[in-house]
Amino acid sequence: MAINERLSGNEAVSFAIKQINPDVVAAYPITPSTEIPQFISQYIANGEMTTVYVPVESEHSSMSACIGSEAAGARSMTATSSCGLAYMFEMLYIAASNRLPITMAVVNRALSGPININNDHSDSMGARDAGWLQIYAENAQEAYDNFIQCVRIGEHKDVKLPVMACQDGFITSHAVERLELIETDKVKAFVGEYKPEKYLLNPDEILAVGPYDTPQYYMEHKKAQTEAMKNARKAIKEIAKEFEAMTGRKYDMLEEYRMDDAEYAVIIIGSSAGAGKEAVDELRNAGVKAGLIKVRVFRPFPDEELVAALKKVKGVAIMDKTDSFSAAGGPLGAEVKAAIYGKVDGITAANYIYGLGGRDVRVEHIKQVFEEIAELVKTGKAPETYKYLAIRE
Amino acid sequence: MAYNFKEVMNRPDRLASGHRMCAGCGAPIAVRAVLKAIKPEDHAVICSATCCLEVSTCMYPYTSWKDSFIHSAFENAGATICGVEAAHRSLAAQGKAPQNYKFLAFGGDGGTYDIGFQSLSGAMERNQDMVYVCYDNGAYMNTGIQRSSATPKYADTTTSATGKASAGKQQNRKDLTEIIAAHHVPYAAQTTFIGNLKDLYEKAEKAIYTPGAAFLNVMAPCPRGWRYETEDIMEICKMAVETCYWPLYEVENDVWKINYEPKNKRPIEDFLKTQGRFKHLFKKGNEELIAEIQRDVDARWELLLKKAK
Numbered sequence: 001m002a003i004n005e006r007l008s009g010n011e012a013v014s015f016a017i018k019q020i021n022p023d024v025v026a027a028y029p030i031t032p033s034t035e036i037p038q039f040i041s042q043y044i045a046n047g048e049m050t051t052v053y054v055p056v057e058s059e060h061s062s063m064s065a066c067i068g069s070e071a072a073g074a075r076s077m078t079a080t081s082s083c084g085l086a087y088m089f090e091m092l093y094i095a096a097s098n099r100l101p102i103t104m105a106v107v108n109r110a111l112s113g114p115i116n117i118n119n120d121h122s123d124s125m126g127a128r129d130a131g132w133l134q135i136y137a138e139n140a141q142e143a144y145d146n147f148i149q150c151v152r153i154g155e156h157k158d159v160k161l162p163v164m165a166c167q168d169g170f171i172t173s174h175a176v177e178r179l180e181l182i183e184t185d186k187v188k189a190f191v192g193e194y195k196p197e198k199y200l201l202n203p204d205e206i207l208a209v210g211p212y213d214t215p216q217y218y219m220e221h222k223k224a225q226t227e228a229m230k231n232a233r234k235a236i237k238e239i240a241k242e243f244e245a246m247t248g249r250k251y252d253m254l255e256e257y258r259m260d261d262a263e264y265a266v267i268i269i270g271s272s273a274g275a276g277k278e279a280v281d282e283l284r285n286a287g288v289k290a291g292l293i294k295v296r297v298f299r300p301f302p303d304e305e306l307v308a309a310l311k312k313v314k315g316v317a318i319m320d321k322t323d324s325f326s327a328a329g330g331p332l333g334a335e336v337k338a339a340i341y342g343k344v345d346g347i348t349a350a351n352y353i354y355g356l357g358g359r360d361v362r363v364e365h366i367k368q369v370f371e372e373i374a375e376l377v378k379t380g381k382a383p384e385t386y387k388y389l390a391i392r393e
Numbered sequence: 394m395a396y397n398f399k400e401v402m403n404r405p406d407r408l409a410s411g412h413r414m415c416a417g418c419g420a421p422i423a424v425r426a427v428l429k430a431i432k433p434e435d436h437a438v439i440c441s442a443t444c445c446l447e448v449s450t451c452m453y454p455y456t457s458w459k460d461s462f463i464h465s466a467f468e469n470a471g472a473t474i475c476g477v478e479a480a481h482r483s484l485a486a487q488g489k490a491p492q493n494y495k496f497l498a499f500g501g502d503g504g505t506y507d508i509g510f511q512s513l514s515g516a517m518e519r520n521q522d523m524v525y526v527c528y529d530n531g532a533y534m535n536t537g538i539q540r541s542s543a544t545p546k547y548a549d550t551t552t553s554a555t556g557k558a559s560a561g562k563q564q565n566r567k568d569l570t571e572i573i574a575a576h577h578v579p580y581a582a583q584t585t586f587i588g589n590l591k592d593l594y595e596k597a598e599k600a601i602y603t604p605g606a607a608f609l610n611v612m613a614p615c616p617r618g619w620r621y622e623t624e625d626i627m628e629i630c631k632m633a634v635e636t637c638y639w640p641l642y643e644v645e646n647d648v649w650k651i652n653y654e655p656k657n658k659r660p661i662e663d664f665l666k667t668q669g670r671f672k673h674l675f676k677k678g679n680e681e682l683i684a685e686i687q688r689d690v691d692a693r694w695e696l697l698l699k700k701a702k
Contacts, residue, residue, distance in 0.1 A: 023483040026476060052483040054475060057515030061472035064512065067465050068476020072438065073490070074483050076476070094465050200438045200461040201481055201490040208456040210464035212448045 002247070003181040009137070009172035012144035012179060013079070013105045013165070014039035018049055019187040020151060022103075023074035023194070026054035026065035028084060031117045032169040033107035036079035059084035063091035063102075070100040071209045073199030075151070077102065081169055082109035085123045089130070095162045096131025097225060098209055101154030102162040104132075105147060108270070108321075109169040110357040118358020119169040121269060122322040125331050131225055133163040133232055134299040138255075138273045141179040143167040145249055146296075148182070151191045152239045158231040168271040170358070182247060190246060229300045236297055253302035255294040256309055258284060262291025264370050264377070265310065267336055268319040269295045272354070272361045276319075279366035290370050295332065303339035310340055315348040315373035320386075321355045329353075329386035348376050350383035354390065365390050398589040401429050405459075407437070412457040413449035417623025419586065419613025419630075420446050420528040424499060426590050427526055427609065428460075430597035436460065437495040438481075440474040442504035443467035445535045446528065468508040471516035471525055474498040478521045495601050496523040502543035503533040506569050517576040517606045524600045524607045527569065530615035538618040542567040545638075546689065547682055548670045550618070555673045560682055565689070570610045574644040579605040582643035584652075585612035585630045592641050592652055599645070612639045620669025632664040637694040642701065649700040658694075661687045 007015065014036050017025070027037035043049040054069075056062045062078045070076040080088065085106060095102055106124050110116040124134055135150055137143040147165045154163040167173055182190075198207050213221060233253065240251040257277050259265065268276050273294040283290040293309050295302060310316060318337070320330025328334065333351030340347065350373055355361045369389065376383050407428035414421045424446065431437050437460040441447040447464045450457040465473045474496050484490040500509055505527040513525055532550050533539040540553040545566045549555045553562035570583040580603045582596040593611065600607035614621065614629050621629060633639035636659045641652040662683060665671040674682050 023487075024476070024479045026479065050483075050486070052479045054479045054521075055519065056472060056475075057511060057518070061469060061475075061512050061515055064465060064469035064472035065476035065479065068440070068463060068473040068478075069480035069483075070476075071463055072477040072480035072484075074480035076480070090466060091469070098465075200463060200477060201484055201494065202461075203436055203491050206459065206461045208451055208458060208462045211451040211453040211456065212464075213453045217453050 001183070003183065004178065005181050006176050006178050007140055008174050008176050009140040009143040009167045010035040010107065010174065011039065012140045013147050013167070015181065016144050016147045016187070017077060018043045019184045020148070020191050021049050022051050022077045024052050024054065024066070024069040024076045025078060026056050026062045026069065026076070027078045028056050028059045028062045028080070030059065030081045030084035032109055032173045033079045033081040033084070033105060035173070036105055059087040060091060063088040063095060066102045067091060067095050067098065067100055070095070070102050071098060071199065072201045073196050075194035077104065079105035079107065081107045082123045083112055085127060086111055089127065092127055092130035092132060094210070097221065099160040099225070099228065100162055101160055103147070103151050103154055104162065104164050106164045106166040107169045107173045108166055116357040117169070119171050119271075120321045120356045120358070124164055124166050125322040125324070128299060128331060131161065131229070132299060133161055133229070133297070135163065135165055135297050136269050136295065137165070137167040137172060138271055138294060139172055140175070140177040143172055144179060144181065145243065145247070145251065148187055148190060149239050149243055149251065153232060153235050155194060156235040156239070159228050159235050161228050161232065166270070171271040180247070186246060190242070232300050251296065253297045253305045254309060255296055257292040257294065259291035259293060259309055261289055261312070263289040263314045264316070264373055265291045265293055265313045266317045266319055266366060266369060267293045267295060267306070267332065269298065269321065269332065272319065272321065275361050275363050276366050278363045279370065282363065283367065283370055288370065288374070301335055301339065306336055306339050307343045310344045310347060313347055315377040316350070317369045317373050318349060318351045319369070320351065320353050323353050323356070333386060348373060348383060350376065351386035352389045353386060359390065396591045396594060398591070401594055404429055404433060407431065407459045408450065409457045409459060413452070414445065415616060417616040417621070417626050418445070419530060419611070419615065419626060420501070422586055423526065423528045423593070423611040423613045426593045427497070427597040430594055430601055431495050435493045435495055436491060437497060438463065438474070438477050440464065440470050440477065440498040442470035442498070442500035442509055444501040444504055446499055446501070448535065467504050469512045470498040470500045470504060470509060471513040474523050474525070475516045475519065475521045478523050497601070498523065498525045500525070500527055501534065502527060502529040502531060503541045505529075506543045506567050507541050514576065517573055517578050517608065520578060520605045522604055522606070524609065526609045526611060528611050528613035530613050530618060532615070532618050534615045534618045543569065546686060547674055549673060550670070560673060560679065568693070570608070573608040577647060578608060579603045580607040580643070580645055582608070583610045583639070584641055585633060585639055586627060587630060587634055587641070596643060599643070618670065621667060625667060629664070629667045632659065632667055635659040636661050636664045636690065638664050638690055640694065640697055642697060651697065651701045661690050
């Protein structure tokens with residue numbers, strides 16, 4: 001029987017880690033992800049986990065230690081937020097290029113500066129080209145479910161890439177929600193034992209990790225990495241199917257909410273999808289054909305799924321919880337537009353920057369976005385390249 | 394067991410020949426000698442910081458290392474090998490890896506004294522069962538002889554240049570072995586290539602077989618950066634020790650021990666004159682600079698004698 005509980009996102013992810021009982025965790029405190037290493041430390045102290053915990057002196061070292069331990073053959077995990085993720089930046093690329101399936105709980109928080117401890121997606125979006133998979137949760141239930149699936153996805157034989165399991169700082173990580181946990185024996189059976197093909201601690205076969213790579217080989221290695229990222233799409237879907245069979249909870253690259261006959265849509269990531277769905281319901285009650293697309297998987301990018309979902313849509317608002325400072329919009333905006341270019345006819349696509357540094361996103365804000373795109377479609381006017389939502393001018 | 398030079402040198406090398414390090418470089422001498430101290434029946438995982446050693450011994454698709462090897466970045470050999478050690482503790486406890494593994498990290502002084510200092514300090518403080526070996530050649534040699542915090546005062550490097558307005562590096566050399574000793578690790582030692590490498594071998598053996606974190610600082614001259622003829626390396630090392638510029642000592646469980654006290658301490662000129670990087674100091678008018686170096690060496694030696702008493 002599934003276990004009904006009331007937990008925060010951080011508690012839910014920590015509980016998943018306890019159930020999985022990985023070989024090694026190396027982590028460093030940073031708000032709002034700090035609770036995760038705290039819970040793990042307590043679980044170990046209580047004798048509830050046998051994981052070797054490495055209390056490193058920085059995030060740079062937590063990722064470095066995870067690289068060492070994962071390469072050595074140990075299932076390895078960490079957690080971080082914001083500047084901690086930024087401090088790992090160099091090592092993120094090395095973890096991915098060495099094809100080490102580390103699972104990292106990312107509790108999204110704005111990057112400094114100005115210093116701010118609240119939620120937006122500038123941290124993980126800044127690392128979007130590092131070669132990691134990125135899977136985002138809307139709430140604590142999804143944070144828990146995603147984390148368990150992420151371990152399997154990263155370790156899949158056709159993938160072998162590290163994975164960020166993202167949830168929104170404070171909004172998801174600290175708010176207590178009702179959720180359904182899976183029995184520990186089922187979680188253990190689902191993730192299975194980690195059996196790497198090649199690893200440093202194999203006494204029968206020595207291994208060299210991280211060699212100097214010359215122009216003769218570097219590009220082939222990068223190609224192999226991108227192929228692995230392509231393969232991840234299939235693995236994500238397969239593993240979601242298995243997960244659904246176990247729990248009844250359905251996951252995919254995207255979640256489409258009331259999109260069947262939608263004329264207007266917002267595309268959004270993370271917890272704000274909650275307010276977005278509420279806005280959609282209210283608009284539907286008022287006779288507006290509104291819908292919402294929640295991007296669950298940002299890496300690999302769900303380009304085909306987005307094209308299919310937007311085929312019949314007249315106007316779409318692409319919501320970025322970060323600014324890429326390209327002066328041409330946010331990363332989700334840029335990538336969605338690139339994905340639908342030449343594939344979705346006559347659609348009006350507007351890009352919004354919202355919710356930076358913990359700025360509240362309300363149902364009325366999302367309704368305002370729907371009104372604006374409906375107006376653009378009606379008048380045939382081109383949208384601004386991008387705009388800030390709910391900003392003091 | 395007493396050191397037997399012939400027996401030790403006859404053991405198979407764990408670093409194969411044919412790597413791309415320069416002739417007359419101290420780094421591979423240090424690595425081979427340290428690795429000789431691992432019992433032939435024991436397994437090892439070796440880590441290297443990004444440095445001359447790494448790019449010259451592990452270029453895809455070749456490796457010179459006969460043990461499993463990992464390189465990840467420049468500034469994190471301490472944390473990387475700690476990850477491997479943590480994995481071993483976990484997997485060995487589960488019966489998934491043999492118990493007899495040893496963990497060693499190598500880095501140059503740039504990757505150890507400077508950019509890798511935090512990662513090293515963390516590794517030492519956590520007292521994980523590993524050995525960090527710094528091959529200290531006193532500058533960033535891999536990028537082309539830039540000054541580091543290990544570069545001695547008044548040495549000529551490409552970023553502490555000598556000219557009409559400057560006599561080389563203006564700052565003191567950091568004393569890393571003492572800093573690591575202040576972490577109260579079970580074993581920290583300083584050595585170089587002397588005679589039949591007995592001092593280096595014995596310290597390596599102690600470092601590898603003492604449970605917990607251990608640190609070896611091996612002065613390893615660089616013919617390009619120090620500007621000497623390749624065959625002079627042993628003489629330079631001897632002069633470093635005889636002048637007390639690079640004393641041989643060890644700190645075992647907080648007990649300081651000097652392993653060699655010269656009967657007649659040689660003047661620092663005997664060390665400086667062996668290398669082109671100090672050539673400018675011997676020009677007329679720079680006598681005071683040499684006198685200043687002598688005073689610094691004397692003062693540091695006196696302090697060390699007090700700690701070891």
